[in-house]
Amino acid sequence: xxxxxxxxxxxxxxxxxxxxxxxxxxxxxxxxxxxxxxxxxxxxxxxxxxxxxxxxxxxxxxxxxxxxxxxxxxxxxxxxxxxxxxxxxxxxxxxxxxxxxxxxxxxxxxxxxxxxxxxxxxxxxxxxxxxxxxxxxxxxxxxxxxxxxxxxxxxxxxxxxxxxxxxxxxxxxxxxxxxxxxxxxxxxxxxxxxxxxxxxxxxxxxxxxxxxxxxxxxxxxxxxxxxxxxxxxxxxxxxxxxxxxxxxxxxxxxxxxxxxxxxxxxxxxxxxxxxxxxxxxxxxxxxxxxxxxxxxxxxxxxxxxxxxxxxxxxxxxxxxxxxxxxxxxxxxxxxxxxxxxxxxxxxxxxxxxxxxxxxxxxxxxxxxxxxxxxxxxxxxxxxxxxxxxxxxxxxxxxxxxxxxxxxxxxxxxxxxxxxxxxxxxxxxxxxxxxxxxxxxxxxxxxxxxxxxxxxxxxxxxxxxxxxxxxxxxxxxxxxxxxxxxxxxxxxxxxxxxxxxxxx
Numbered sequence: 001x002x003x004x005x006x007x008x009x010x011x012x013x014x015x016x017x018x019x020x021x022x023x024x025x026x027x028x029x030x031x032x033x034x035x036x037x038x039x040x041x042x043x044x045x046x047x048x049x050x051x052x053x054x055x056x057x058x059x060x061x062x063x064x065x066x067x068x069x070x071x072x073x074x075x076x077x078x079x080x081x082x083x084x085x086x087x088x089x090x091x092x093x094x095x096x097x098x099x100x101x102x103x104x105x106x107x108x109x110x111x112x113x114x115x116x117x118x119x120x121x122x123x124x125x126x127x128x129x130x131x132x133x134x135x136x137x138x139x140x141x142x143x144x145x146x147x148x149x150x151x152x153x154x155x156x157x158x159x160x161x162x163x164x165x166x167x168x169x170x171x172x173x174x175x176x177x178x179x180x181x182x183x184x185x186x187x188x189x190x191x192x193x194x195x196x197x198x199x200x201x202x203x204x205x206x207x208x209x210x211x212x213x214x215x216x217x218x219x220x221x222x223x224x225x226x227x228x229x230x231x232x233x234x235x236x237x238x239x240x241x242x243x244x245x246x247x248x249x250x251x252x253x254x255x256x257x258x259x260x261x262x263x264x265x266x267x268x269x270x271x272x273x274x275x276x277x278x279x280x281x282x283x284x285x286x287x288x289x290x291x292x293x294x295x296x297x298x299x300x301x302x303x304x305x306x307x308x309x310x311x312x313x314x315x316x317x318x319x320x321x322x323x324x325x326x327x328x329x330x331x332x333x334x335x336x337x338x339x340x341x342x343x344x345x346x347x348x349x350x351x352x353x354x355x356x357x358x359x360x361x362x363x364x365x366x367x368x369x370x371x372x373x374x375x376x377x378x379x380x381x382x383x384x385x386x387x388x389x390x391x392x393x394x395x396x397x398x399x400x401x402x403x404x405x406x407x408x409x410x411x412x413x414x415x416x417x418x419x420x421x422x423x424x425x426x427x428x429x430x431x432x433x434x435x436x437x438x439x440x441x442x443x444x445x446x447x448x449x450x451x452x453x454x455x456x457x458x459x460x461x462x463x464x465x466x467x468x469x470x471x472x473x474x475x476x477x478x479x480x481x482x483x484x485x486x487x488x489x490x491x492x493x494x495x496x497x498x499x500x501x502x503x
Contacts, residue, residue, distance in 0.1 A: 009106035011481060013097075013356070015089060015422065016491040027092070027262045027351075028194065028371035029493075033269040035198040036256055040277025042201045043255040043341035045208055045284055045334075052246055053292055053310070057301035060242035061234040062227065067242035068289050072282040074243075074448060077441035078408040079253050079278040080431045081415050083271035086257045087429040088418070090266030091492040093352025094257035094345070095407040100356065102414035102421070109475065111410050112353055113467030115254065117460070118403030119346035120380070124387030125396035126338045127179035128153070131388075133331040134178045136311055140325045148172040153392045171392075179388030186340045187381035190347065193370050194262050197340060204337035209280075211330030212288050214323070215310055219291025222317045227297045240451030247401045247448055253278060254407060255341050258348040261493050271429040343384060347376045355492070357482075358475035402452055402460045405445045412441035 003011070031039075053064070060067045085098045093100075095115055100108035135145040145151070152173030158166045189197050232239075256274045263269045292301075292310065295317050311331070315324035351373050354363035363376045387396075415431055415438045431437050484490050 008476065008479075010104045012102065012104050013100040013108075013481060013490065014487060015101050015425065016487045017493070027366060027373075027493075029262055029264060030195045031198050031259060031263040031269075033263070033272050035195075035202055036259055036263050036269055036273035037276045037280075038202040038205045039198065039259060039341050039344075040253060040256040040273055041209075041280050042205045042337035043345070044253070044277065044281045044338075045205070045212065053289060054301050056242040056245045057293070057298055059234065059245065060238040061298050062229075062231045062293055063234060063239050064242050064246075065286065065289055065293070067239050067246055068286050070239070070243040070444070070448065071247045072285065074247065074405075074408065074441065074444040075253060076278055076282070077437055077444060078411060079274050080437055081408075081412045081441055082253055082257055083274050083429045084415055084427055084431045085411060085418070086260060086270035086274065087267045088425050088427045090260040090263075090270055091352070092258060092261040092348045092355075094254050094260070094349065095411055096349055097260075097352050097492075098414045099410050102417045103410065105479065105481070107410065109358070109467065109471045110464060111407060112349065112358075113464050114403040114406040114410075115349050116346065116467075117463055118254070118407060119342050119349065120384055120387065121396050121403070123183065123339055123342040123346065123384045124179070124391060125393050126335060126342065127182045127384070127388035128176055128391075128393040128396070130182055130332065130335040130339065131176050131178035133311065133328050133335065134182075137325070137328040137332050140321060140328060146177065149174045150177040152176060153390050155390060155392055157392045175389045177389070180385045182336065182339055183343065183381055183385040183388055186336070186343050187377055189340060190344055190377050190381075191367075191370065191372055191374050193372055194259075194344070197344065201337045201340055204334050204340075207330055208334030208337065209284065211327055211334065212284055214330075215314060215327055216287045216291040218314055218317055218323060219288075219295040222295040224294065224297075227293050227295075237451065240448065241453070244401045244405075244448045244452045244456075247404060254404065255345040258345040261348075267426075267428040343377075343381065346380045346384070347373055350376050350380065355480070356490075357478045357480035358471065402449060402456055405449050409442045409445045412438040412445075 056067060057064045089098060089101055091097050096108055096112045099111040131151055135151055138145040149172065152171045153176050154171060154173050156168040156171055158168055160166055189200060253274055256277060257270065260266050260270060263273075288310075292313060295313050300313075311324040311328040314327050315321060318324075350359065350363045353359050354361060354376070363373065363379070365373060365375055367374045416435055418425060419434070480490055
């Protein structure tokens with residue numbers, strides 16, 4: 001029986017879990033809680049600290065600490081919501097899958113656009129930032145670095161002159177080659193296997209945390225209270241704008257949820273990993289931001305936008321090249337993990353969309369030897385490499401934030417809807433303080449979105465329009481819900497029948 005367009009847009013995917021193995025369409029379930037937690041930390045710590053200070057401090061001044069706190073509170077509230085949904089619906093696809101089950105196909109398509117924007121752009125942005133640290137490391141170790149033609153995007157960025165006029169000076173670049181190479185290396189590792197990628201990521205995360213603790217200690221050794229004078233000089237608008245820029249770095253929480261089909265005992269592991277990652281991330285973010293401001297005034301961050309700012313701070317504070325070289329090396333190694341995990345998240349979102357039939361089934365194919373979606377990973381990596389190679393980071397940061405904020409808001413709304421529509425759904429973890437926490441999550445996310453620049457909204461809405469055009473021209477007619485005959489065809493692996501695999 002044919003259904004109307006309205007019915008199709010509002011229909012929800014039934015919450016059904018597989019009772020049998022689907023050959024070629026399932027991923028290997030071999031990640032532990034610790035590896036998953038390191039995925040979250042790996043995707044988060046690095047993006048916000050190693051180079052976003054240069055973007056956020058000029059917007060909020062010393063009050064950027066409040067911006068970090070606001071972003072952290074929003075992420076904390078969202079983490080609790082993610083933990084409940086991840087424990088109840090432990091599948092690939094994260095926010096997209098939750099939206100499909102709770103809010104319907106139309107909302108799910110929009111959220112798929114949000115998270116694909118979130119992961120694709122963030123991976124490109126991080127790769128661009130990694131490039132500056134890579135060049136800094138080359139300069140400090142061998143006294144040579146890549147020429148501008150091979151390390152800078154050819155697309156100019158706006159510069160405001162002393163007269164207030166905006167100009168677009170030539171960059172002198174042809175391609176950001178290090179960013180492209182980084183994405184390709186991550187692609188090869190992901191094709192090799194999720195477990196191998198998780199092990200490499202965990203090692204990189206431990207290096208990253210050690211380097212940032214080192215920076216914090218040295219930064220506070222040069223503490224200058226004057227750097228915190230006129231704390232609120234940039235106003236509430238500046239704090240909100242900086243929080244929006246910072247917020248993209250909390251994408252790591254969503255990255256944990258994308259691994260729902262590859263973790264052992266997902267109903268317990270997912271909530272633990274999400275909350276544990278948030279605790280580690282929030283603490284290290286605020287500590288490093290405070291140490292950076294303790295050592296250098298706001299003007300320093302305005303002058304080092306897009307550069308390896310933390311390494312320069314160590315160099316100037318200690319007067320010794322060794323410590324800044326150590327930090328640059330740590331950044332080069334550890335930011336690799338951010339790119340690795342966000343690229344991973346992008347492929348798993350597409351994997352889930354492919355299972356639902358709204359993109360070609362080719363994206364659902366799993367290599368029988370490595371148990372990874374090889375074709376999916378290659379296509380995503382090429383697209384992200386083009387972003388990193390040719391688009392400046394200035395155009396990328398806030399665009400990631402708006403996708404993340406939309407995703408976090410939908411997760412919170414999904415909690416409320418599923419509590420009403422599926423009250424008997426098994427929930428190993430429940431949001432404390434319901435319904436206050438989900439409502440607060442939405443309000444805080446809306447507040448941060450209010451501070452984003454108009455151009456960010458233009459880019460975001462344009463992208464969503466493209467996604468909807470694709471959906472109405474292809475996805476709507478190919479959706480699996482149009483033609484399934486048994487629930488097993490739309491069922492998803494949950495891992496519930498393998499609880500004895502707990503770590």
